[in-house]
Each structure stands twice: as structure tokens, then as C-alpha cells.
Amino acid sequence: MATNGKERISTTDELLRAHAHVWNHTFAFVSSACLKCAVQLGILDIIHRHGQPVKLSQLVASLPALNPSKSHCIRRLMRLLAHDGFFVDLKAADAGEEEEAEYTLTPASHLLLTTTSASLSPFVLLVLDPLIVKPWNWLTLWLGNDDPTPFLTANGRTLWDYAGQNPAFNSLFNEGMESDARMVASVVIEECRGTFEGLSSLVDVGGGTGTMAKAIAEAFPEMKCTVLDLPHVVDKLPGRKNLFEAIPPANAICLRWILHDWGDKDCVKILKHCKEVIPNRQERGKVIIIDMVVGHQKVEEANENGDKSTQIQLFSDMLMMVLLSLKERTEKEWANLFSIIGFSDYKINPTIGLRSLIEVYP
Template identity: 50%
Template sequence: MEGKLDGLLQSQAHVWNHVLKFFNSMSLKCAVELGIPDVMHSHGQPMSLSDLVAALHIQPSKAQYLGRLMRLLVHSGFFDANEEEDVKYSLTPSSRLLLRHTDTHTHTTFQITPFLFLSLDKTTIASLGALSGWLCSSDADHNPSVFEMANGKPVWEYAAQEPSLANLFQQTMACDSEMTGKIVIEKCSGVFEGLKSLVDVGGGTGVMANAIAEAFPHITCSVFDLPQVVSNIQPNVKNLSFIAGDMLESKIPPANAVMLKWVLHNWDDEQSIKILKKCKDAIPSRAEGGKLIILDMVLDNEVEDRESTETQLFFDVLMMVNLNGKERNEKEWKNLFMEAGFSDYTIVSKLGLRSLIEVYP
């Protein structure tokens, strides 16, 4: 009987943990809004609670509440704290990614703060709240996304009318491309060997393509994206250009290689196959060096820890509610490639939660 009661209590704790898990996200958002990572970075050494209170201009009477917030964030791994009576806090590698300015410790500007605010935007919260209603709804003529049901418009239409959300999305993509570009060039440089031209489809403001163009000056790079995204951008390097078009409607400019970074998870299988076919039409045969380069998640691809797997599954639900998109396992990727007329593929490297896939015509 005692074992059953212990199991009951453990189950209760498990449910409570997941019910309250969003407190982690919102506490992290609060810390960034307050500017805690930047204040600690500027201070240059571990900070006491009283130092934080003064630097953040928090009322001294509320110091204990800040201390309780920091206790949770320390437990979650975003700050370190010593074990002395006068506790002092310092940054961790994770909280350094939340800096808004250059990190002199690592000499990088990598950050994921825009992603934090985008993921915790009121529209995403509303979409998650509408998921059960969406699952039970039936509309044979019009199958809106959860986002549209919750917010009145599809996500891209909504973003077009809400510049703040559109800017947050572009910042998220640019920040991610800055980090991913450096990692891909260092870890997967062989992918670009022998290429003379590359077009980054849906490449936004060109951060990823710019990194490739700088690292491989012999490759003529171009970014293919919507007119409102690329029309006023001036390239920083001579072997980079911007071409306006819609990947679902226009022909993709011809090149030795086409790149799709974090694109296909936005779309369902039908639209993804349509995009893949257009990519195949834009490249030469495999014998002539043609290939498609995809940077996206591959579920179940030797992810080594529970947190990473859970994060991939979070992304899958995020794509489902906001875009009717999905994350895919290797079998699902293979089915897309074969359906689109490609002959073979190779998962070149695992890059954290995502993978680099070469696909051959």
C-alpha cells in the first residue's frame, strides 16, 4: 500500500511540474525584460542580490522577491550562485545567449533573445489555448491553422499587418543564421566544396548567405525571398545578390546548390513537396554537382538526452499550432524527397537539435 501511495505522490508531482512548467519560460522572459543578463555582464564579476537590486532600480522592499526569482533561474541553469551566506550570481553559457550586446567574454554577438519574445508572444499563447477547440472543429471547405482560429488571420497575414511581430520574426531568423552560419562553415565546410553557385531560398535578410559568401568567395551566392523582405537590402560582399520572388509561385533561380534553412518545417507535406520540386528544377543533375542543402530537425536522429528530445517535440507542436507545419523524422524526410523526385540523401552532420541534409537529384 505504501508503494502505491508513493507512486501516487510521484504522479502528482509530475503533473504539477508540467502544469507549472511555463513559469520557467515566463521567469526567463522577466529576467530578460529587466535586463539581468546585461547588467551582470556589464558588472564584470559576480553580483550580490543588493547589487542587482540597485543596478535594476528595483524597490529595496522587493529585494526578497527578486531573490526568489533568481533562485528559480539558478535551479533552471541560467545563472550560477555561490554557496556562501552572501550569495553572488554570475552568468552561465545559456544566459550569455540572452545578452543584447556583444559578449566580450566570447567576442560574439550570438543571441536568442528575439526567439524568446517571439515564442512567448501573446499570439502563440492564444494559439496554444485554442488547440483543443481546433482539434474538435470541423470545416470541410476551410481548414484554418490554430493560429488563425485564435488570432483571426493566418500567421503571415497577421505579421504583415503587425510590424512588431514581423520584425521579431526577422530578428529571430537573423540571429539564428548568424550562429548557424558560423557553425556550419566550421563543421561542414566540405558541403560547399566544388560549388560555383548557391541560392538560399527563404534566406531572409541574407545573414546565412553572407557568411557563406565571405567564407567561400569562389561561390556566387544569392538570396531568394519575398519582395518586402529583400527589396531594399544592399549586399556586403561582391559575390552576394538578392532576388525577389515567392518560392511557392515563382521559379527558383538556377544554381549548383539550393539551400533551405529552417524552411520546410513551416509547411505541411503537400506544400513541402511543391517547394522541393521547384528546388529540384533549379539545380543540375547529381553528376554535374547539383544538390539541395537542408538545415532542419530530424526527429529521433540520435538525440542523446531527454531535454533535447523534449525541445524537438516542443518545436513540432509550435509548428503545428502556428503554421500547420511539422518537424519530421528520417523516414518522413525520405518520403518527401522521393515524392519530389530526388534520388538519394545523406544526413551529413547533427548540429545540436538540427541536422544538415544533402539531397541529390
């Protein structure tokens, strides 16, 4: 069996593998939808609170919002999520229909518990919110029109306008960013302590509700940490004392997952301002960027899971295009930005998983 192109399917096995590949990517959204459902139903917390493996019947009985006529659906939901690595079915190896499934958590599902300090549940709910998912259905139409983003095409407003005008979505967005910040902060403080040692002050630009800055301040109590963000982000924070029109001077400026929200021209302006308010390198002045460097990942991940890590970085790049008409950057693209501004050097530390910590020196 042959195709019209250069690549040919020569055997039935190749045909079936290609068919499975197409179906796997076509139905990939099902896994995301089922994970969101499990988070919303509180299934992970129920299993965790049980303190021991939970039988399917016990799990079903613990879901008060479940319509009894749909109880049989939970087994199928759990079967898929167990296959995806979010649960372990201790009875699955027995493969007998009469054996009642019995579930425990995995390291991935522990990250989604609401009781864990670095829970990613809010991030999952943000990325899978209908407002964020809807623009993907408009991608083809957007490629043929003049709108800056598929988000605008689908929702009639930009993402930032929507967040500024819709309190519920703004809260969802902030909670999602906070959950990511908690996870990143815990890894950064453990793996990159040398980056922060000896600094007397740090400004977290675009620091949201201060999650990252609080974690750094607790780990380095001698450091003065300040958060700079938009009024609608910080206006309900308790104990806020100052709002700044510009970046205040500091030993170091932290930009966590900020610059991918801006095009190259705006990034140059932001980084120029940062360079102006930090001391020279001899006085430990630096800009600390926590962002993706496409193609860079932790050594163990590059060896064991490199294809998946790169795929997620490419997913994130497409997400930035759809939401904000922006991008994730390669090392060459980061280096070009630093060169334009006149930074003397930079160092990439790919020890925080899918993202890297970049130290940029004046």
C-alpha cells in the same frame, strides 16, 4: 492505492513521484516566463558587463526600471533561474540566509547576451510573445472546430497574414529568425564545411534578411550567394538589387528551417523547382536542407541528453501544428518526399544539435 486503469500506484512514494511529475509539467510555463523576464530586464547583460560575480544588491541597484518596493522579488526570480541552469549562485552552497547571493553566468546564459554574435534573446522573445503563446489556450476549442490553426482561432488571422500586416510583429519575427540563423550558421560552417566546399553558387531560399547567406559567403568568398524571400521580409534591406519570382539556377539550393513551414504537397512543388535549377550530381548539384529529423540528434546528445532533445523536437512539432497546421518530419517522411520527386540519394548529418543538415542529390 490503485487506479482504474492497468497502471497502478502501489506505494506512497510512487504516488508522490506521480504527483510531482504532474505538477512539474503543469508549472513548466513559469520557467519560460521567468527567463523572458530576465531577458527583458537585461539581467544577463548586467552580470556580463560587471566582469566579476555580481551581488544581489548590486544587481538590484542596476535595474533602473525596477520599482523599489519589488526589489525583494529579484532574489526569488534569480533563485529559480539559477536552479534552471541560467545562473550560478556562488553563495548558495553556504545555505545561510545571512549570506548575500552572488551570481555568475553559465554557457546557456552566454547564448542570451545581446553582445554575442549568436544571441538567442530575440528568438526567446519571439516564441514567448503573447501572440504566439495565446493560441495554446485555444487548442482544445480548435480541435473541435474547422479552423486550420489554433493561431487563427485565437488571433483572427493566419501567422503569415499577421506578419505581413503588422510591422512590429514582422520585425520581431525577423529578428527571432535572424538570431537562430546566426547560431546555426556558425555551427554549420564549423561542422559541415565539406558540404559547401567546391560550390560556385548557392541560393538561400526563404533566407530572410540574409544572415545565413552572408555567413556562408564570408566563409567561402569564391561562392556567389543569393537570397530569395517575400517582399515584406526584404523590402527594407539596404543594398538589395534583385527580387526573383522563382528560384534562380545555382550549384546548390539551401532551405534552412523552411520546409517544415509547408505541407507535403507544397514541399514536393518546392523541391521539384529546386531539382530543376541545379546541375547533376557529377557537377556537385545538391539541395541543402537544414531542418529537424525527429529522432535524429548529435551522437553526444543522444547519449547524454537524448530524452530532452527528443522532447524539444516534439515541442517543435506541436508548435508547427498550432501556428501553421504543419509538422516536423521523421527520416521516413523526408525519404518519402525525396522519392516522390526522384532524387537519387540523400545524406543526413546530425551534427547541428536538434536539427540536421540533409544533402539531397539529383
